[in-house]
Amino acid sequence: MMIDLTDTSTHAVRDALTRARDQMGGPTTGMVLNLIIMTDESAQYDAVRAATQAGREHPCRVLGVIARDPDAESRLDAEIRTGEGAPGQTVLLRMYGPMGLHADSVVTPLLVPDTPVVTWWPRNGPAVPSGDPLGMLAQRRVTDAASAPDPGEALVALAVGYRPGDTDLSWTRATPWRSLLAATLDQQHGEITGGSVTAEPRNPSADLIAAWLSGRLGAPFTRDVSGGPGITEVRFTTTDGDITITRPDGRTATLSRPDQPDRRVALHRRDTTDLLAEELRRLNPDEVYGEALTRFAAVTGR
Amino acid sequence: MTSNPLRDPRDRRIPRVAGPCVLVLFGVTGDLAGKKLLPAIYDLANRGLLPPGFSLVGFARRDWEDEDFAKITHDAIKAHSRTPFREAVWQQVSEGVRFVPGEFADDAAFDRLAQTVRQLDAERGTGGNYAFYLSIPPKAFPQVVGQLKRSGLSTPHVRPDGHLPWRRVVIEKPFGHDLASARELNAMLDAVFPESSIFRIDHYLGKETVQNILALRFANTLWEPIWNRGYVDHVQITMAEDIGIGGRAGYYDGIGAARDVIQNHLLQLLALTAMEEPVSFDASALRLEKEKTLSAVKIPEDLAVGTARGQYAAGWQGGIKVQGFLEEDGIPLDSITETYAAVRLEVDTRRWAGVPFYLRTGKRLPSRMTELALMFQRAPHLPFAATDTGELGQNALVIRVQPDEGITVRFGSKVPGSAMEVRDVNMDFAYGESFTESSPEAYERLLLDVLIGDPPLFPRQEEVELSWRILDPIEDFWATHGKPEQYPAGTAGPASADALIARDGRAWRRL
Numbered sequence: 139m140m141i142d143l144t145d146t147s148t149h150a151v152r153d154a155l156t157r158a159r160d161q162m163g164g165p166t167t168g169m170v171l172n173l174i175i176m177t178d179e180s181a182q183y184d185a186v187r188a189a190t191q192a193g194r195e196h197p198c199r200v201l202g203v204i205a206r207d208p209d210a211e212s213r214l215d216a217e218i219r220t221g222e223g224a225p226g227q228t229v230l231l232r233m234y235g236p237m238g239l240h241a242d243s244v245v246t247p248l249l250v251p252d253t254p255v256v257t258w259w260p261r262n263g264p265a266v267p268s269g270d271p272l273g274m275l276a277q278r279r280v281t282d283a284a285s286a287p288d289p290g291e292a293l294v295a296l297a298v299g300y301r302p303g304d305t306d307l308s309w310t311r312a313t314p315w316r317s318l319l320a321a322t323l324d325q326q327h328g329e330i331t332g333g334s335v336t337a338e339p340r341n342p343s344a345d346l347i348a349a350w351l352s353g354r355l356g357a358p359f360t361r362d363v364s365g366g367p368g369i370t371e372v373r374f375t376t377t378d379g380d381i382t383i384t385r386p387d388g389r390t391a392t393l394s395r396p397d398q399p400d401r402r403v404a405l406h407r408r409d410t411t412d413l414l415a416e417e418l419r420r421l422n423p424d425e426v427y428g429e430a431l432t433r434f435a436a437v438t439g440r
Numbered sequence: 441m442t443s444n445p446l447r448d449p450r451d452r453r454i455p456r457v458a459g460p461c462v463l464v465l466f467g468v469t470g471d472l473a474g475k476k477l478l479p480a481i482y483d484l485a486n487r488g489l490l491p492p493g494f495s496l497v498g499f500a501r502r503d504w505e506d507e508d509f510a511k512i513t514h515d516a517i518k519a520h521s522r523t524p525f526r527e528a529v530w531q532q533v534s535e536g537v538r539f540v541p542g543e544f545a546d547d548a549a550f551d552r553l554a555q556t557v558r559q560l561d562a563e564r565g566t567g568g569n570y571a572f573y574l575s576i577p578p579k580a581f582p583q584v585v586g587q588l589k590r591s592g593l594s595t596p597h598v599r600p601d602g603h604l605p606w607r608r609v610v611i612e613k614p615f616g617h618d619l620a621s622a623r624e625l626n627a628m629l630d631a632v633f634p635e636s637s638i639f640r641i642d643h644y645l646g647k648e649t650v651q652n653i654l655a656l657r658f659a660n661t662l663w664e665p666i667w668n669r670g671y672v673d674h675v676q677i678t679m680a681e682d683i684g685i686g687g688r689a690g691y692y693d694g695i696g697a698a699r700d701v702i703q704n705h706l707l708q709l710l711a712l713t714a715m716e717e718p719v720s721f722d723a724s725a726l727r728l729e730k731e732k733t734l735s736a737v738k739i740p741e742d743l744a745v746g747t748a749r750g751q752y753a754a755g756w757q758g759g760i761k762v763q764g765f766l767e768e769d770g771i772p773l774d775s776i777t778e779t780y781a782a783v784r785l786e787v788d789t790r791r792w793a794g795v796p797f798y799l800r801t802g803k804r805l806p807s808r809m810t811e812l813a814l815m816f817q818r819a820p821h822l823p824f825a826a827t828d829t830g831e832l833g834q835n836a837l838v839i840r841v842q843p844d845e846g847i848t849v850r851f852g853s854k855v856p857g858s859a860m861e862v863r864d865v866n867m868d869f870a871y872g873e874s875f876t877e878s879s880p881e882a883y884e885r886l887l888l889d890v891l892i893g894d895p896p897l898f899p900r901q902e903e904v905e906l907s908w909r910i911l912d913p914i915e916d917f918w919a920t921h922g923k924p925e926q927y928p929a930g931t932a933g934p935a936s937a938d939a940l941i942a943r944d945g946r947a948w949r950r951l
Contacts, residue, residue: 310453313453313454314488316446316453316454317453317454317455317457317488318457318488318492319446320444320446320447320454320457321457321459321491323444323445323446324444324447324457324459325459325460325567326601326603351446354445354446354448355445355446356445389528390528390531390532391492393492393493395565398565399493399562399563399564399565401460401491401492401493401564401565402492402493402531402532402535403488403490403491403492403493403532404485404486404488404526404528404529404531404532405488406526406528406529416453420452420453422452424452424453425450426448426450426451426453
């Protein structure tokens with residue numbers, strides 16, 4: 139069901155949401171969170187689509203905040219979608235004029251009560267997510283440094299403004315790699331004296347993995363550059379020889395250990411829906427991210 | 441081994457991943473392998489939970505090459521896997537697929553099997569760790585286990601790096617057909633594998649909703665105060681199936697509903713519902729509490745009125761005319777195997793004294809559902825006129841195990857209008873849809889636990905024996921007291937089952 143409300147008020151949007159729920163026979167009763175998406179017209183389609191799909195795992199009310207012409211008269215247009223292949227409700231809020239600077243006043247009355255709030259900036263996230271009016275509403279604030287023109291710089295800025303509850307999708311992208319690296323070190327190995335993480339330039343996930351490894355292992359990990367795609371190699375230098383995981387094609391990785399046969403393992407890159415679903419699985423602060431981020435900023439010294 | 445610095449309990453994103461190993465699957469041509477086990481292996485690989493080099497060896501009496509088995513595996517995965525098919529993941533899985541043809545009696549076949557896994561250790565670095573999954577009829581267990589011992593497969597040898605590999609054996613229910621046979625089976629396994637490496641799969645325990653019983657009870661304050669005889673009137677645990685025995689006549693005849701379902705699934709559900717809080721969630725603490733509860737279960741003094749059994753007769757089930765149990769292929773006309781069983785149990789503890797637990801299961805019932813319902817006592821006093829609450833039933837907390845997993849709370853609410861009229865309403869919690877990557881199938885969870893070596897979700901031999909202690913007297917009574925009552929297919933069971941619960945002034949929940 140789709141409802142279009144033009145030049146409307148939060149009051150009318152709330153009424154429409156309640157009415158839609160009653161008419162649909164209550165498909166939205168199990169919503170587990172509110173997801174605010176700060177986006178613009180060009181990015182909203184993909185972002186909302188990813189959120190709706192992630193909503194299958196985490197039924198949620200998606201509030202898409204789209205800033206329109208800031209010089210126009212203040213006006214709110216709302217587009218409500220429910221029951222379209224996913225549980226939960228999606229509301230697109232288009233804000234014109236000065237209202238765009240006070241988006242929190244529009245969003246707050248539309249939040250499902252008693253339910254956590256997550257704010258996601260698919261692009262152009264603020265340097266201090268917890269300082270943003272919409273970030274303040276949320277217990278989990280999700281940015282994406284990879285969307286910035288200079289991801290490394292974006293990470294440093296995020297590190298300076300870091301508060302518990304911040305996360306970044308470049309960290310989420312690193313999970314399969316980190317999982318494989320952790321599993322690799324579950325096996326017996328020599329003492330690790332250092333290593334490297336190789337990836338295409340401007341890959342914040344690789345930056346964070348290198349910072350995480352050097353922090354956890356207490357050994358220097360360099361960040362080397364290759365042609366990609368994504369991360370192509372992680373190397374542990376150990377007293378028994380090198381352990382490497384190489385992934386030249388973005389799909390299948392090969393694990394090589396001293397005195398052991400090479401082993402292959404699928405290590406595919408994930409789409410935004412999967413990333414978001416992982417991100418929404420846990421809403422408590424990700425302290426390990428905070429440490430890796432802080433370490434990265436300290437090492438780059440920018 | 442020292443702890444891994446990359447693992448941190450605060451790092452909730454990194455999943456548990458199995459270490460290098462080989463899974464040897466006996467019974468690859470069976471239904472379970474095709475529909476559940478092979479797809480589960482793929483789904484685990486797709487979620488990045490299988491180690492690099494993980495290998496799968498099939499063993500069966502088929503004239504197959506590795507490629508033929510890989511093809512069977514591929515088709516099973518395509519047809520039944522839960523997560524999307526990815527070529528790269530399949531490549532990873534298929535590189536480690538091997539097949540060894542042979543009979544269970546054939547020494548040479550098991551020697552070839554031993555050679556195959558050793559070769560995998562050398563080629564794929566599986567580290568000498570083997571799990572043996574016996575998806576075969578229990579009567580073949582002794583032979584296979586004997587062969588594993590004879591061929592040296594069951595005995596780990598210290599590796600050149602000083603590390604002692606593990607061996608695990610996985611068996612499916614039925615764990616015997618009575619206490620004596622369960623002990624016999626265990627003695628046979630025990631002679632080859634230590635108890636800690638025997639994994640008994642009760643796939644119900646791998647279900648999210650069943651694990652959620654523990655979360656519901658022990659993570660909340662809301663339920664604990666009323667989770668006792670002071671508030672609970674009785675408990676109903678139901679597993680209803682709409683299908684008949686299908687092609688399983690050979691297995692089912694002589695086993696029956698009680699041995700097939702009550703002994704394992706329903707008594708496990710009872711244990712999780714009735715047990716006290718474990719001091720921790722590690723395997724021994726959890727199993728200890730379940731065992732305490734099972735040892736406190738009391739069966740009815742008069743088994744003639746405290747139990748009921750039936751056989752489905754021809755009838756209409758879901759709009760289709762179906763034949764009766766005695767007319768099914770392979771079932772003798774004088775079979776006294778029950779297809780429906782109900783029993784009234786009590787748990788003799790301070791928490792539950794006097795609260796009946798009604799367990800029932802059956803085939804060819806109106807619908808397929810498994811649920812666990814706590815029915816609460818009526819309010820001691822209702823300050824309403826009797827006519828106002830005419831439609832008010834008992835408050836209920838229902839844990840829906842399958843299908844439509846979730847929790848329902850049932851309570852009275854005022855009907856809108858000018859009159860004070862109270863009627864039952866439902867408050868529903870439905871699990872997030874199952875088509876996402878994170879909500880695993882029961883077999884996925886259990887297979888992963890086997891490969892990791894994490895035992896809490898697997899019943900221990902003591903639990904199996906305690907369950908048989910509960911069921912054996914009932915089975916003995918049934919064996920010597922006539923025949924099961926017929927009930928038409930598509931109805932909710934025999935009249936004697938209704939009488940069993942009606943005698944206490946209660947009624948079964950509708951199926």
